[in-house]
Amino acid sequence: MKNLANMMKQAQEMQGRMQEMQERLAQAEVQGASGAGMVQVTMNGKGEVKRLKIDKVLADPAEIEVLEDLVVAALADAKAKAEAMTAEEMGKVTGGLNLPAGLKLPF
Numbered sequence: 440m441k442n443l444a445n446m447m448k449q450a451q452e453m454q455g456r457m458q459e460m461q462e463r464l465a466q467a468e469v470q471g472a473s474g475a476g477m478v479q480v481t482m483n484g485k486g487e488v489k490r491l492k493i494d495k496v497l498a499d500p501a502e503i504e505v506l507e508d509l510v511v512a513a514l515a516d517a518k519a520k521a522e523a524m525t526a527e528e529m530g531k532v533t534g535g536l537n538l539p540a541g542l543k544l545p546f
Contacts, residue, residue, distance in 0.1 A: 456532045461485075469524055471517025478509040482517040484524050 464484030471480045477494040491513075497506045 453532065460528045460532050464525060464528060467524060469517055469520035471513045471515070471520060473512035473516060474509040478506070478513040480510075480513040480517040482514075482521050484521050484528070486518060486521050488514070488517075 467484040468481050468489060469484070471482065472478065474494075474497070477497055479490075479492040480488060481490040481492075482488050491510070493506065493510070497509065
C-alpha cells in the first residue's frame with residue numbers, strides 16, 4: 440500500500456512540475472530567422488507567434504514570392520527552436536525518463 444501512496448505522491452509532484460513548465464514555456468521566447476536575419480519571427484515555447492519583423496528592403500512587390508519563402512523559413516526555424524526548448528524542459532520535468540515516441544505530454 441505504501442508503494443501506491445508513493446506513486447500517487449510522485450504523480451502529483453510531476454503534475455505540478457508539468458504545470459510550472461507550461462507556464463515557463465508560455466513566457467519564454469525563441470527567435471527564428473531567415474535571409475541572413477532579414478526576416479525574424481519571435482515565438483513562445485508553446486509555438487505561438489508573438490512578433491514578425493521584416494527588413495524594409497524585402498518590401499518590393501516584384502519580390503513578394505521571395506518574402507513569402509523567407510517568412511515560412513523563419514517560422515520553421517522558430518518552431519524548431521521552440522520544440523527543442525520544450526523537449527529540454529520536458530526532460531527536466533521527467534528526470535530524463537525516456538517516454539515512448541509519440542507520447543504527447545502534457546495530456
